[in-house]
Amino acid sequence: MLRxxxxxxxxxxAEIGGGWLVWQWLREGRSLPWGLAGGLILFLYGVIPTWQQEPAFGRVYAAYGGVFIILSLLWGRVVDGWRPDRYDVAGALLALVGVAFIMWGRRWFG
Known part of the structure; x- marks a missing residue:
């Protein structure tokens, strides 16, 4: 589970960081190396989920979606200085419960 x-x-x-670098390049006028670095990191994002032990692609990406929500809110807070409100936090917690059910619910309740 920790893995x-x-x-x-x-x-x-990798997904958020790579996307942020591309955003900086295209929307904030940063130089091309920002975009290239973002593209490389986004490529790595595509590779990392293949290291999961769960064999079902759809299940891995569905569960990952919940983790992505939480990480996106944290990124916004830490990197961009944006403050999530209570609805953002509540939604992230619900998503985390969904991650647990998708990945491990069969083991716990099945």
């Missing part, structure tokens, strides 16, 4: 969460976190940071 899966670690890989979700690593994938999320």
């Amino acid at each position: 899966a969460l670690w890989l979700f976190t690593l994938a999320g940071l």
Whole structure:
């Protein structure tokens, strides 16, 4: 379970970080190397989920979506200085419950 969460976190940071670098390049006028670095990191984001032990692609990406929500809110807070409100936090917690059910619910309740 810890390995899966670690890989979700690593994938999320790669997706968000790579996307942020591309955003900086295209929307904020940064130089081309920002965009190229973002593209490379986004490529790595595509590779990282293949390291999950769960064999079902759809299940891995569905569960990852919940982790992505939490990481996106954290990124916004830490990097961009944006403050999530209570509805953002409540939604992230619901998403985390969904991650747990998708990835491990069959083991716990099945």
